[in-house]
Amino acid sequence: MPETPSPGGPEHVPYTTHQLISEHVALVGYVVSEISMRLPTYVDRDDLRSAGLEGLVQASRAFSESKGVPFRHYAISRIRGAIMDDLRRNDWASRSVRQAGRAREQAVDSLMAALGENPSTNAIADYMGISVKELRDLDASLTRGSVLSLDAAPAPGTLQASDTLESTMTDPEDQILENELHQYLRAAVSALPERLREVISRYFLQGHPMADIARDLNVTESRVSQLRAEAMVLIRDGINSHLAPEQVTPASRPGGSVDRKRSAYFAAVAEHRLHSMKQESQNFVSVTEATREQPSVEVVA
Structure with missing residues (x-):
């Protein structure tokens, strides 16, 4: 079995593909x-x-220290890409299935308004003028074919993607990618050195004039402009190091002090993002458990 060098350690102890997978398998759960x-x-x-x-396995086989990022950060990108590819491959629902899904959703909404509670499967089927078997077949088609469709009908009372993601975009894949970019942007800003973070936060997030920032930092406006430019380059490369490693600006002196500081910043961005992923995972579990605990009342048709 080929061996892949570990991303760290003074002796660069080689890691087998199996070791890389077993030690980083938890990343799959976070991304999922x-x-x-x-x-x-x-x-x-x-x-x-x-x-x-599968993405983790591919990452363990393709990883090389020359990519300039630790394996964990590289693996997250490959895991996410594999999941997105799988979602795209399975989005095969026909227009008629999607239309039927919207009709189901309208039926559920109308029955809930009339009954004041979640309707039964029989009630939904009767309202739509189809058999229970046909309704179940429709649900199966929606499950298989509309995994990326925000307008497909969910089971009554369940959490929808539109409940957890605020966006005016119509392409669900773009929504996910846009949200991912925003999350990494937050992580990249949080990981900046203190002075750079202050400049970015005050100038872009709080809208402070550059003159005020320069006065408070006791530097010239020209220096603030330089700090802002430096921070923007770091943020761009910090995000790209995880979402598009091939677009990271090559180090002018690989292994030099500047390159080491930049690599440390990339690692800090990943730590901030991983921390937020853990929080999101915990929040998802909490919301799911709360939803399951809600009583469901069957209405006899």
Whole structure:
């Protein structure tokens, strides 16, 4: 079995592919939980895990220290990409299935308004003028084919992706990618050295004039402009190091002090993002458990 060098350690102890997979398999769960928050709850998380594990295996085989990022950070990108590819491959629902899904959703809404509670399967089927078997077949088609469709009908009372993601975009894949970019942007800003973070936060987030920032930092406006430019380059490369490693600006002196500081910053960005992923995973579990604990009342048709 080929060996892949470990990303750290003074002696660069070689790691086998199996070791890389076994020591980083928890990353799959974090990424799955993160993406699941932006998808309808009927999407099978086991399918996402399988795709994520395949991405981890691919990462362990393709990783090279020359990529300039630790294996964990590289693996997260490959895991996420594998899951997104799997979601795209399985989005095969026909227009008629999507239209039927919207009709189901309208039926559920109308029955809930009339009954004041979640309607039964029989009630939904009667309202739509179809048999219970036809309704179940429709649900199966929606589950298989609309994993990326925000307008597909969820089971009554369940959490939808539209409940957890605020966006005016119509392409669910773009919504996920946009949210991921925003999350890494937050992580990249949080990981900046204190002075750079203050300049970025005050100038872009708080809208302070450059003159005020220069006065408070006791530097010239020209220096503030330089700090802002330095921070923007770090942020761009910090995000790209995880989402698009091939776009990271090459180090002018690989292994030099500047390169080491930049690598440390990339690692800090990953730590901030991983921390937020853990929080998102915990929040997802809490919301899911709360939803399951809600009593469901069957209404006899």
